[in-house]
Amino acid sequence: MTARLELILGAVFAAVLIAIGLSLGDKAVIDVLMRLSIFSLLALSLNILVGYTGLVSFGHAMFFGFGAYVFGLLMQTNAISIPAAAAVTLLATCVWGAVSGALCIRLTEIYFSFLTLAFQMLLYSVIAGWVSLTGGDQGLMGGIPRPPFLGIDLAQPRQLFVLTVIVSVLSALAIRQIVQSPFGYALRMIRDNAERARFLGVPVQRYKLQAFVLSGIFGSLAGILMSLYVSGAYPNFAFWTLSGDAIIMIVLGGITVFLGPVLGAVLFQFLNDYINRITEHHGMVMGVVLLVIVLGLRKGVLDVLDEWRQSRKPRPEAAP
Amino acid sequence: MNFDALIDCFSASACVVTQISSGLIIGMLIFMVASGVTLIFGVLGVVNFAHGALYMLGAYFALTAYWVTDSFTVAVLAGAIGTGLFGVVFERLFISRVYGADVLSQLLVCYAFVLILDDAVKAIWGGDFLSMGMPEAFALPPLMIAGGFVPPFYAFLTAFAVASAIALAALLGLTRFGKIVRAAAVNRQMVGVLGINTSLVYALIFGLGAALAGAAGALAAPVRSATPGMGFDILIESFIVTVIGGMGSIAGAFVGAILIGMIRAFGTVGFPLATEGVTFAMMAVVLLVKPAGLFGKAGR
Amino acid sequence: MTARLTIDGLIRRFGGVVATDNVSMDFAPGSLSAIIGPNGAGKTTFFNLITGKLKPDAGTIKLDGVDIGGRPEADIVRMGIGRAFQVASIFPRFTVEESLTAAVLSHRRQTGSMFQRFPLPAATARAKEIMDLAGLSHAAATPSRFLSHGDQKLLDIALALALEPKVLLLDEPTAGMGPDERWKMIERVQLLWRQVGMTLVFIEHDMDIVFKIAQSIRVLRYGSVLAEGTAEEIRTNQAVIDAYLGTSLEEALA
Numbered sequence: 001m002t003a004r005l006e007l008i009l010g011a012v013f014a015a016v017l018i019a020i021g022l023s024l025g026d027k028a029v030i031d032v033l034m035r036l037s038i039f040s041l042l043a044l045s046l047n048i049l050v051g052y053t054g055l056v057s058f059g060h061a062m063f064f065g066f067g068a069y070v071f072g073l074l075m076q077t078n079a080i081s082i083p084a085a086a087a088v089t090l091l092a093t094c095v096w097g098a099v100s101g102a103l104c105i106r107l108t109e110i111y112f113s114f115l116t117l118a119f120q121m122l123l124y125s126v127i128a129g130w131v132s133l134t135g136g137d138q139g140l141m142g143g144i145p146r147p148p149f150l151g152i153d154l155a156q157p158r159q160l161f162v163l164t165v166i167v168s169v170l171s172a173l174a175i176r177q178i179v180q181s182p183f184g185y186a187l188r189m190i191r192d193n194a195e196r197a198r199f200l201g202v203p204v205q206r207y208k209l210q211a212f213v214l215s216g217i218f219g220s221l222a223g224i225l226m227s228l229y230v231s232g233a234y235p236n237f238a239f240w241t242l243s244g245d246a247i248i249m250i251v252l253g254g255i256t257v258f259l260g261p262v263l264g265a266v267l268f269q270f271l272n273d274y275i276n277r278i279t280e281h282h283g284m285v286m287g288v289v290l291l292v293i294v295l296g297l298r299k300g301v302l303d304v305l306d307e308w309r310q311s312r313k314p315r316p317e318a319a320p
Numbered sequence: 321m322n323f324d325a326l327i328d329c330f331s332a333s334a335c336v337v338t339q340i341s342s343g344l345i346i347g348m349l350i351f352m353v354a355s356g357v358t359l360i361f362g363v364l365g366v367v368n369f370a371h372g373a374l375y376m377l378g379a380y381f382a383l384t385a386y387w388v389t390d391s392f393t394v395a396v397l398a399g400a401i402g403t404g405l406f407g408v409v410f411e412r413l414f415i416s417r418v419y420g421a422d423v424l425s426q427l428l429v430c431y432a433f434v435l436i437l438d439d440a441v442k443a444i445w446g447g448d449f450l451s452m453g454m455p456e457a458f459a460l461p462p463l464m465i466a467g468g469f470v471p472p473f474y475a476f477l478t479a480f481a482v483a484s485a486i487a488l489a490a491l492l493g494l495t496r497f498g499k500i501v502r503a504a505a506v507n508r509q510m511v512g513v514l515g516i517n518t519s520l521v522y523a524l525i526f527g528l529g530a531a532l533a534g535a536a537g538a539l540a541a542p543v544r545s546a547t548p549g550m551g552f553d554i555l556i557e558s559f560i561v562t563v564i565g566g567m568g569s570i571a572g573a574f575v576g577a578i579l580i581g582m583i584r585a586f587g588t589v590g591f592p593l594a595t596e597g598v599t600f601a602m603m604a605v606v607l608l609v610k611p612a613g614l615f616g617k618a619g620r
Numbered sequence: 621m622t623a624r625l626t627i628d629g630l631i632r633r634f635g636g637v638v639a640t641d642n643v644s645m646d647f648a649p650g651s652l653s654a655i656i657g658p659n660g661a662g663k664t665t666f667f668n669l670i671t672g673k674l675k676p677d678a679g680t681i682k683l684d685g686v687d688i689g690g691r692p693e694a695d696i697v698r699m700g701i702g703r704a705f706q707v708a709s710i711f712p713r714f715t716v717e718e719s720l721t722a723a724v725l726s727h728r729r730q731t732g733s734m735f736q737r738f739p740l741p742a743a744t745a746r747a748k749e750i751m752d753l754a755g756l757s758h759a760a761a762t763p764s765r766f767l768s769h770g771d772q773k774l775l776d777i778a779l780a781l782a783l784e785p786k787v788l789l790l791d792e793p794t795a796g797m798g799p800d801e802r803w804k805m806i807e808r809v810q811l812l813w814r815q816v817g818m819t820l821v822f823i824e825h826d827m828d829i830v831f832k833i834a835q836s837i838r839v840l841r842y843g844s845v846l847a848e849g850t851a852e853e854i855r856t857n858q859a860v861i862d863a864y865l866g867t868s869l870e871e872a873l874a
Contacts, residue, residue, distance in 0.1 A: 003737060056423050103604055106611055109423045110367045111567070114559045118600070121556050125596045178734050185722045185738045186731035192711035199671070199709075200726045200779060201697045207731075240552065244431055251428060256713075283439025290432035294425050295417055 006176055014169040021161050030161045036266055037168035038225050043249040043261035044175050045218030050247070051255035052179050053211045054191030055105070059116030060246050062100070062123050063216040065238025066093060067223025069127060072140045072233040081149045086224050093220035094213055101212035105205060108194075117240060124238045139234035144227055154228055164225050171218055176258060178214060187211055248286070251293060254303035326590025337468025339585045345474050345543065347581020348481035352536035354558035354565075354573040355488060356529030362568035363505045363525045366415060369430035371558070372551025373437040374530045378403040378537025379546040380445055383452055386541070392455035399538025400531045407530020408523045415526065416519070434551075442548040449545040458542070477539050484532065485574055492570070501525060505568075560599060564606050566616025575614065622685075624649040624819045625670075625701075625787050630679035630689075632669055639665040641843035643679070647787070647819050652810075654834035655823045658863075662843040663823045664706065667789050671703050672696040683787065702785030706792045706823075708772035712765035716756050716775055719764055720747035723782035747782070753815060754778035755808055770801050774808065781816065790822040794829065802826060806833060831855070839863070 017037075021030045042064055049055045070092050074085040104115045127134045135141040146154040154160045178184055189197040190204050198204050227233045236242065245268065252271075253264025275285045297304065329335035357371050368374075378399035385391075385398035410433065418426045454473060462469040492498040504511045504521050512518045536554075537546075544550075558573075561580055565572020580599055587595030606613060623646030632640040639662045647653055655663050668674040670681055672693040681689040688696050697703075711719050721739040724746045725731050739747075751757045754774050759767060764775060773793060780788055793809055794802040806829050813820045824830050830837060831851045839846040839860055847857045854860055 050424065056427060058427065103607055106607055110427060111563070113423065113427055114367065115563070118556055118560060118603075122596055122600050129593050180737055181734045182725050182731050182736060182738050182740065183734045185718070186726070188714070189711055189722055189726075192713050193709060196709040196711065196779070197726075198693050199697055199703055200723050200783060201694050202726050202731060203694060247428070247431070251424070255424075281439050281443055283435040284443075287432040287436035287439070290428055290435070291414070294428045294432070295414070
């Protein structure tokens with residue numbers, strides 16, 4: 001698929017979402033669509049690492065929480081506009097991503113997963129412990145001011161909804177561009193066989209770090225959108241269960257297909273709501289679902305389709 | 321930040337003794353969990369993400385046994401043996417299916433059990449904080465050491481953990497079982513060819529690791545309150561300990577755990593907000609200077 | 621004629637074992653050499669030292685007069701030493717064409733680009749040339765994990781070729797193949813060597829192959845060089861005969 005076609009499809013998709021949200025005008029519909037946009041972005045950003053680089057981060061919510069808190073705190077100073085605060089937050093994310101990433105990528109496989117998780121819990125404990133700055137368990141106190149900029153007033157739910165959809169779709173297009181670029185294929189080489197990639201001259205460690213930072217930037221952006229949406233930031237944005245949820249999302253939808261995480265985020269939301277409706281034992285049911293996917297299917301929904309498509313590709317007879 | 325308080329504490333032996341004793345029990349509990357993580361990893365090559373949940377299970381088993389029998393000895397046995405048996409079943413039915421599988425599958429199977437066990441504990445024992453209280457056998461006046469008070473239970477807990485460390489080292493270093501385990505860690509197939517049931521060895525090792533975590537949970541019951549999800553923090557800490565000490569090294573886990581315990585104990589005096597930060601800084605330094613950990617073999 | 625690759629006094633120990641014991645040899649530009657020796661003679665270790673996977677304890681490795689000993693793998697690859705592995709090392713989820721295009725991009729230092737789309741046409745064109753050269757064109761669109769064993773080994777070699785190496789090291793190119801497949805493989809290797817004009821060094825256990833195609837043969841034993849020379853010289857070398865046939869020959873005569 002060419003970049004131009006993707007751009008058109010993205011625009012159409014965004015337009016349809018916005019049209020649905022605005023024409024129904026129902027607050028509940030808008031809420032659901034906003035949540036789905038934000039979590040889709042979170043899942044897509046995580047999949048840069050898991051699906052394309054083969055690095056299973058279990059601490060991705062670190063960036064989500066980081067973005068929400070830094071942005072929220074900046075806005076609470078009342079001295080900065082929304083776009084400027086977002087830009088500063090993403091810059092800070094780059095720095096934090098580079099520092100934590102430089103340590104995390106020194107480990108591979110499951111140690112990498114644990115180290116990302118540990119870093120996330122470091123951030124969480126700072127948020128929960130530094131009450132005078134963050135409000136601790138209660139979350140950022142007093143809400144996040146949303147002053148109008150460039151004629152956009154994000155205090156209006158409908159305008160915030162439109163912006164959230166547009167930012168999410170644009171980010172998805174950007175992520176798509178990254179994973180389809182030569183760099184994206186270099187990440188796939190690392191995922192498939194890091195040793196071989198190294199012997200082909202791919203700077204494996206540097207690319208891993210870049211992927212880590214990029215993934216963090218988009219995760220942080222999702223956090224910024226979330227803090228705008230709820231007009232606040234809460235410690236559970238940076239809690240490990242959200243990282244776990246993000247992993248479940250991408251595994252549900254599939255990690256080998258670009259839109260797998262989006263489908264997964266949607267499935268996860270509905271599954272979550274459904275489980276909550278039928279039982280109070282949410283963890284047990286979700287755990288069993290997870291076991292069925294991992295041990296039964298061994299892959300997500302779109303992975304299954306992709307596998308089938310690949311197996312239909314021509315297989316040559318022995319070389320002539 | 322209150323470094324004056326820290327300096328004051330260091331100049332008074334009573335304060336030093338008190339903090340060391342509380343640092344020791346923090347460290348010993350972490351060690352018992354971490355030694356299981358590192359043992360299972362060393363032999364099975366799997367990092368058990370559900371190990372904190374096993375610690376939790378041990379605490380709840382112990383609580384129930386204590387309420388029923390009123391005996392702390394039975395409580396510890398129930399925590400260790402009950403969790404150990406659970407570990408064996410867990411390994412046979414689930415973990416054994418993901419040996420050699422990708423990291424994501426291993427992680428997710430364990431994560432599924434974290435969700436299930438946390439929720440199951442909540443369903444069975446309720447979501448509130450439960451407390452065992454100090455068992456009668458330890459309701460004694462505190463020991464006086466160099467002017468500081470040390471609760472007798474603290475001394476018992478430390479002695480118990482040290483004894484299990486020694487027993488573990490002896491089991492792995494001196495017995496035939498230990499020889500088999502060490503050989504299986506290097507080459508499972510070869511050991512299998514020699515006619516040894518490696519599936520059984522794997523299950524036993526997992527069970528042993530689980531029992532250590534269960535015992536830690538039981539020992540924690542008198543000094544900490546039990547709650548669903550209580551295993552998570554200690555899982556993270558024991559992971560940090562194994563990174564510092566070196567994955568697969570029991571001695572490393574021991575040293576690392578004491579280090580973390582001391583930072584936590586003296587941190588509450590001098591830098592309560594920064595204890596986590598200091599712990600992480602230490603891990604970062606180890607990773608940068610000696611990526612395999614203090615006691616780890618290079619090449620990992 | 622100056623050598624392309626010069627190894628001098630190379631030593632590598634593992635604990636108390638000397639895996640590479642004072643090895644010196646040179647390889648002329650465009651030569652085709654074989655390295656033989658019994659299992660455990662240190663052949664793969666020797667390759668690992670040249671390619672930077674292992675660091676030598678002593679000695680020098682010079683490529684066109686430049687010392688490369690102990691440098692990182694990626695640098696050595698860039699300087700012109702390519703390698704294929706004993707067990708084919710490929711990218712399972714890439715098709716053959718994608719694998720080679722990615723390798724070409726890496727060679728051209730274009731993998732850092734995030735603003736273009738994979739594949740870049742120029743790289744695909746080059747990848748197709750390499751596919752033709754390696755005889756893999758028929759499998760261009762096949763995911764690598766579905767290739768036959770032989771084609772996977774060919775792809776591994778083709779990946780190394782994408783870097784246009786001055787020196788190509790092949791670790792048992794025919795390992796795990798049946799007799800017919802072996803000869804096909806080795807003919808292909810010989811063809812590649814002629815067409816590309818690189819210096820080729822291969823480790824091989826099949827003596828028929830070695831004595832038929834290698835211009836020069838080096839025999840390693842216990843980590844050190846036992847003999848070197850042409851096929852004829854090696855065939856008549858007393859030390860080699862002793863090493864390979866020694867005891868059994870004496871027993872036969874006894």
